Amino acid sequence: MPNWAGISAKQQHEIDRLITSTPTRELPTYDNLSYQDFLSNHLIPNHPFLLSSFATSKWSSSHDFRLKNLDNSTALPNLSALRKYAHHVVPVANTLRQEFSEFERTEKALGEVLDLWDIDEGNGLYVKDWHLMAEIEKEGRGVKEVYQVSECLRDDWLNPPYTPDSRIITSETEVNSASTSDFRFTYLGPPLTYTPLHRDVYGSYSWSANIVGRKIWWLFPPDKLDKVKDEYGELVFDVRELQDEGGAIKILQQEGEIIFVPSGWHHQVVNLDFCISINHNFFSSPTLSRIYDTLCNSQERVEEAISDVKEMIIGRLGTSDNAWEKEWVEEVQGLLERDAGWNWKGFWTTIKQNVEMPPALDHLSPTIEMRNKWIYDIIERYETRRERIYLEEVQQIIADIKMVVGSFSNINTEHLK
Numbered sequence: 001m002p003n004w005a006g007i008s009a010k011q012q013h014e015i016d017r018l019i020t021s022t023p024t025r026e027l028p029t030y031d032n033l034s035y036q037d038f039l040s041n042h043l044i045p046n047h048p049f050l051l052s053s054f055a056t057s058k059w060s061s062s063h064d065f066r067l068k069n070l071d072n073s074t075a076l077p078n079l080s081a082l083r084k085y086a087h088h089v090v091p092v093a094n095t096l097r098q099e100f101s102e103f104e105r106t107e108k109a110l111g112e113v114l115d116l117w118d119i120d121e122g123n124g125l126y127v128k129d130w131h132l133m134a135e136i137e138k139e140g141r142g143v144k145e146v147y148q149v150s151e152c153l154r155d156d157w158l159n160p161p162y163t164p165d166s167r168i169i170t171s172e173t174e175v176n177s178a179s180t181s182d183f184r185f186t187y188l189g190p191p192l193t194y195t196p197l198h199r200d201v202y203g204s205y206s207w208s209a210n211i212v213g214r215k216i217w218w219l220f221p222p223d224k225l226d227k228v229k230d231e232y233g234e235l236v237f238d239v240r241e242l243q244d245e246g247g248a249i250k251i252l253q254q255e256g257e258i259i260f261v262p263s264g265w266h267h268q269v270v271n272l273d274f275c276i277s278i279n280h281n282f283f284s285s286p287t288l289s290r291i292y293d294t295l296c297n298s299q300e301r302v303e304e305a306i307s308d309v310k311e312m313i314i315g316r317l318g319t320s321d322n323a324w325e326k327e328w329v330e331e332v333q334g335l336l337e338r339d340a341g342w343n344w345k346g347f348w349t350t351i352k353q354n355v356e357m358p359p360a361l362d363h364l365s366p367t368i369e370m371r372n373k374w375i376y377d378i379i380e381r382y383e384t385r386r387e388r389i390y391l392e393e394v395q396q397i398i399a400d401i402k403m404v405v406g407s408f409s410n411i412n413t414e415h416l417k
């Protein structure tokens with residue numbers, strides 16, 4: 001008995017095929033994971049794992065969003081409980097309509113999508129990247145009405161520091177402003193809605209909790225992507241088309257479990273049931289060098305894409321002084337922000353904010369010495385980049401970071417090498 005009346009026998013067959021073709025779990029699953037073990041065994045080596053449903057059993061959403069399903073161990077979604085958010089305008093992907101390398105996407109009031117699902121329609125619609133937590137906070141309430149962030153996941157440099165209660169939102173802290181980003185998402189969709197193969201924004205880590213339903217994940221370490229390409233050498237949209245599904249680590253994530261996706265790993269996700277999930281994209285000091293590399297690569301791509309603009313600037317200003325280079329650097333940084341979501345200013349500002357106001361307690365973060373070493377490693381690398389001389393604002397931000405983390409010579413990093 002499927003947990004969603006809107007699916008066909010053919011679709012149920014595909015779900016059964018996905019379940020039976022998933023091997024026994026190849027990744028560790030913890031009931032309890034100390035921060036120290038998380039840091040040494042997963043954050044630093046960049047390895048995936050799962051937390052058992054114990055991690056979400058006390059979340060309000062695990063109670064409120066589930067309807068007991070007598071025929072099945074997996075719950076049904078309590079769509080009526082989501083009605084209190086019917087006025088939220090949410091991004092909706094139509095997973096039955098592919099447009100080039102994305103699904104057709106629109107924005108709708110959540111209530112409109114719930115209306116369709118209530119009559120077993122809209123079975124390709126996937127509500128993705130809904131900023132539920134930010135919306136709740138904007139409405140003056142606390143996110144404890146939905147979830148609690150597991151203690152070991154609190155050192156999150158990309159999102160507002162976790163607080164269960166309502167947050168005072170000033171123009172300074174307003175979500176989506178330049179100073180605070182929000183990568184706390186909620187996803188919901190019927191069986192077989194899916195997220196195609198991708199890597200997360202900025203090369204971040206992500207964690208994803210299944211509140212309702214089960215998902216299949218295909219995970220690819222960065223050095224295992226050669227079998228995931230089509231005949232033109234491009235990464236495929238859907239790994240199910242491939243022989244051997246590209247040799248992925250394939251995981252069936254049960255209801256209530258949290259999966260950790262390492263930084264820079266490609267992944268694809270298919271919902272086996274009607275799923276409601278919550279995820280965070282995040283990063284912290286152990287992966288700063290990967291985030292740094294991702295930004296350098298994005299900049300290289302932008303520079304290649306607009307190399308004709310460089311010629312135009314040189315044609316106009318000549319090369320007798322550095323004026324052309326300053327303009328070129330500014331042009332690239334502007335486009336980088338639009339294309340990659342941030343540029344050097346955004347990157348270093350994020351680091352400055354997190355060293356000035358660490359998001360997690362000491363025992364839930366790397367030691368200060370470790371953190372500072374990782375920061376200094378990327379500062380050293382940045383200081384060899386030519387464009388830095390033109391980005392004066394960024395130089396000041398880095399000077400501020402150095403003030404907080406102390407001068408390099410004062411830090412004893414010998415034991416970390």
Ligand SMILES: O=C(O)CCC(=O)C(=O)O
Pocket residue numbers: 187194195200206207208215261267269270277279280
């Ligand atoms: O659940 C999904 O459909 C996608 C989730 C995802 O890509 C992530 O958590 O990084």
Ligand SMILES: [Fe+2]
Pocket residue numbers: 198199200206267
């Ligand atoms: Fe993702």
